[in-house]
Amino acid sequence: MAERVPYAYAVLQVVPSIERGERINVGVVLHARAKRFLAVRIAVDETRLHLLAPNLDRDAVRVMLDSIQLVAEGDPRGGEIALLPAPERFGWITAPASTVVQPGPVHGGATDDPARELEQLFRRLVITAE
Secondary structure (H helix, E strand, O other): OOOOOOEEHHHHEOOOOOOOOOOOOEEEEEEEEHEEEEEOOOOOOOOOOOOOHHOOOHHHHHHHHHHHHHHOOHHHHHHHHHHHHHHHHHHHOOOOOOEEEEEOOOOOEEOOOOOHHHHHHHHHHHHHHH
């Protein structure tokens, strides 16, 4: 049996109108330091987003989410942040920096397979939330 290691994760949300408090879960980022694992899964329900916020600049949202993806992957196209060690990149992703794309609270758990855990969280918190 594989060793279980701690991990931390956060749900990424699009908040079209901060005043209304409405949120759509669009992704999950998961970091397991012991396994040197940092990854994000993102999917935007465009129909739901349009119904909730027809005037939202969806291109700007996509740019923000693509940036998060690049940073999580450590891709140099994500800028200087993407070149930092994984724990610092996770901290950057989970720090509030926008009123439109926001991380939820950081939660933790233990797993022997961070990639599988990310997929399960993504399906439960993003896909089924649609």
